[in-house]
Amino acid sequence: MPELRFSPAALAEVKRLLAHYPADRKKSALLPVLHLAQNELGPHLSVPLMDYVAGLLEITPIEVYEVASFYTMFNTRPVGRFKLEPCRTGPCALNGAEDLIAYLEKKLGIRDGETTADGLFTLKSTECLGSCGSAPVMQIGEDYHENLTFAEVDRLLENLKQRAGR
Amino acid sequence: MILEHAGNAEARTLAGWRKLGGYASVEKALKGMTPEQVGEEVKKAGLRGRGGAGFPAGLKWSFLDRKSDKPRYLVCNADESEPGTFKDRYLMEHLPHLLVEGMIVSSFALGAKTSYIYIRGEYMYLLRLLEKAIGEAYAAGYLGNDILGSGYSLDLHVHPGGGAYICGEETALLESLEGKRGNPRIKPPFPASQGLYGCPTVVNNVETIATVPHVLRMGGEAYAAIGVGKSTGTKLISASGHIKRPGVYEIELGKVSCEEFLLSDAFCGGPKNGRPIKAVIPGGSSVPVLPLALFLKTAKGEARMMSYESLADGGFVSGTSLGSGGFFAMDESACMVRNLWNLTRFYHHESCGQCSPCREGTGWMEKVLHRLEAGQGRLSDIDLLVDIAKKIEGNTICPLGDAAAWPVASHIRHFRHEFEYHVKYPEKVKDPRHGEREPVAMPK
Numbered sequence: 001m002p003e004l005r006f007s008p009a010a011l012a013e014v015k016r017l018l019a020h021y022p023a024d025r026k027k028s029a030l031l032p033v034l035h036l037a038q039n040e041l042g043p044h045l046s047v048p049l050m051d052y053v054a055g056l057l058e059i060t061p062i063e064v065y066e067v068a069s070f071y072t073m074f075n076t077r078p079v080g081r082f083k084l085e086p087c088r089t090g091p092c093a094l095n096g097a098e099d100l101i102a103y104l105e106k107k108l109g110i111r112d113g114e115t116t117a118d119g120l121f122t123l124k125s126t127e128c129l130g131s132c133g134s135a136p137v138m139q140i141g142e143d144y145h146e147n148l149t150f151a152e153v154d155r156l157l158e159n160l161k162q163r164a165g166r
Numbered sequence: 167m168i169l170e171h172a173g174n175a176e177a178r179t180l181a182g183w184r185k186l187g188g189y190a191s192v193e194k195a196l197k198g199m200t201p202e203q204v205g206e207e208v209k210k211a212g213l214r215g216r217g218g219a220g221f222p223a224g225l226k227w228s229f230l231d232r233k234s235d236k237p238r239y240l241v242c243n244a245d246e247s248e249p250g251t252f253k254d255r256y257l258m259e260h261l262p263h264l265l266v267e268g269m270i271v272s273s274f275a276l277g278a279k280t281s282y283i284y285i286r287g288e289y290m291y292l293l294r295l296l297e298k299a300i301g302e303a304y305a306a307g308y309l310g311n312d313i314l315g316s317g318y319s320l321d322l323h324v325h326p327g328g329g330a331y332i333c334g335e336e337t338a339l340l341e342s343l344e345g346k347r348g349n350p351r352i353k354p355p356f357p358a359s360q361g362l363y364g365c366p367t368v369v370n371n372v373e374t375i376a377t378v379p380h381v382l383r384m385g386g387e388a389y390a391a392i393g394v395g396k397s398t399g400t401k402l403i404s405a406s407g408h409i410k411r412p413g414v415y416e417i418e419l420g421k422v423s424c425e426e427f428l429l430s431d432a433f434c435g436g437p438k439n440g441r442p443i444k445a446v447i448p449g450g451s452s453v454p455v456l457p458l459a460l461f462l463k464t465a466k467g468e469a470r471m472m473s474y475e476s477l478a479d480g481g482f483v484s485g486t487s488l489g490s491g492g493f494f495a496m497d498e499s500a501c502m503v504r505n506l507w508n509l510t511r512f513y514h515h516e517s518c519g520q521c522s523p524c525r526e527g528t529g530w531m532e533k534v535l536h537r538l539e540a541g542q543g544r545l546s547d548i549d550l551l552v553d554i555a556k557k558i559e560g561n562t563i564c565p566l567g568d569a570a571a572w573p574v575a576s577h578i579r580h581f582r583h584e585f586e587y588h589v590k591y592p593e594k595v596k597d598p599r600h601g602e603r604e605p606v607a608m609p610k
Binding site for chain 2: 025126
């Protein structure tokens, strides 16, 4: 397990974020700092990691747990290296989202919500990503992949595997 | 108007935006107007909140408690998450400086010294883009201390959400900005008196704020002359679903008929698969669905127009709402039971869980719809759904309950035959693609 401490660069980022809010409102920085923690020390917000964030913001651990568990972007359970998040809502469902999810399930050999045995991919269908005009769409990390075809999905997964050195 | 420079890459940098006439409203307001005068122009413009509720922005601003000695805040709601809506994303991606400019003049009008843009966490790339634009604005002296020597100072920050539809509700958004769960607050007190950190606060949608520079440029009265009646100005419509030309369109309110919007090549371009359009949800998934005939013409037989009033004509019995402008159309291959099940699953997933009618009701409706869709429902389930929806509506702290109830009521009101079909012919709906296979089998 990596040491649960932000790098100096990330600590500088925490300082920058804290300056956005009144000095007595450090808790306001919780969501941005959780995003930072998940990116830098995640992808899983473990209890020790959330406790570390609580210490940085001078709030109690429960204040971090209740927030991390409320928002769907935060992984309070272990996830694979790459989280694949195809949109499943209304307009996307009209334009192939169900087929896309089924294709991903078959290709990865897992069900929606599960992680591949090699720990590389987690498939988690998500609600509306605000990309309804370019359906079907999938978010991977911060990137939107729009107007997806199965061939494009194959290419994406291949690239991710290469990035992971597999 | 709003999207005038949307395709132009120059508009994304401060220098380019200034060349296109950007930041003129900041010069105009901060050097030559009082905050009250700016507010007055917005009032005169008749600008209505573009997030979905359509509440007059000038009036909302006038409710701000100016007697309080606490700091005041302006918070931009960029938590765009209403299914079918992607206009704010488009606007921020193409015209980040228009939003920054709008934030500056609006903050000036409200007397805010610190303002925030609360953006949904999924739009993290846009957060970085906005922070870059804000950095440029600081460097050019449009933000920070003593802006353009006017004596007015403003700090502007972007704050990410964490993936929760409910944070689009303004009090949930404020809770989230304070680093808490997005549980809506009981109103009153309204944010205008006790908002962010208990201070007077105004929360406005991205498009609303992006319109303010245009109002100042042309003057409130000139802006009000655009559009029809109380639907002044232009509105961004994000179009998707079974149409040929999905995308974001800016329309002059009340001047484009629903028929033209759906069929014309200037807009949606008609159905994409050659199958006739069956139903339309014109304002985001929360507004009532309409069958094509009622979308094109009101119950009185008049041509329906793309405006707040015309879309609402007939109330929720035969009308709908412009909402957020999240327009999506369904052709005859769409199964309305499946569509409603999908949308209800969304509301169940997004319910914050505070109020029992919403927390329990949305889950209950999702389960009933799932069994109907799978061909395991009973005829009595249909009225059960109507009953649950009725008991959620109006009985929750925030409008998410209503937003979950309206699609249920309207899908059943206008497409009851499809629900009955699922009960009568369970073997025909076993295949999840029955919408595509059996479109004509659904009796009218």
